[in-house]
Amino acid sequence: MILVRQEIGDVLRDFRLQRGQTLRQVASRASVALGYLSEVERGQKEVSSEILAAVTEALEVPISVVMRRVGDRLAVIEGIDDAFPDVVPDDLVAEVEPELSLQ
């Protein structure tokens, strides 16, 4: 069974790490218990809509961006979509930025 909370947790952790923040910092800014946020990130606890709003605000990422990324990950799991729709094709990268293709 595909569990949405696991993808939500992964996406929230990805954004947090991308921003170089600790669980403690985000939990504090979102006024959420650190242990709870940790469980949410590990997909062990469901996140309420209010907490999700608070955490995404603390991370300064729109909820829509989080939910779309969750949808994209689920599509890959369900095998109904190409893996990374947002990735620029290699040949296009080579065209626009030739030096990248030399690496």
Add this chain to the structure above:
Amino acid sequence: MILVRQEIGDVLRDFRLQRGQTLRQVASRASVALGYLSEVERGQKEVSSEILAAVTEALEVPISVVMRRVGDRLAVIEGIDDAFPDVVPDDLVAEVEPELSLQ
């Protein structure tokens, strides 16, 4: 505050109506209490990942499709996206199918 459960509820109801099914039919197929499903659709109750998986299976719609639609609706609410990204621009329609632009 933007509440994800309201968009999830709206999207689930949209899919149910699209399929011409009653709350009772979907609740029965998903083994969920009718009153609970009704509250979920109205955005009054959070839906657990397990219930969401069961309801989307009963509706025969991939969870990823539901979550992407939720993300699209949130993007409109957040004002960070055009309202209907999947709609073909009028001028492109006119170009490809000239007869449509005469209506």
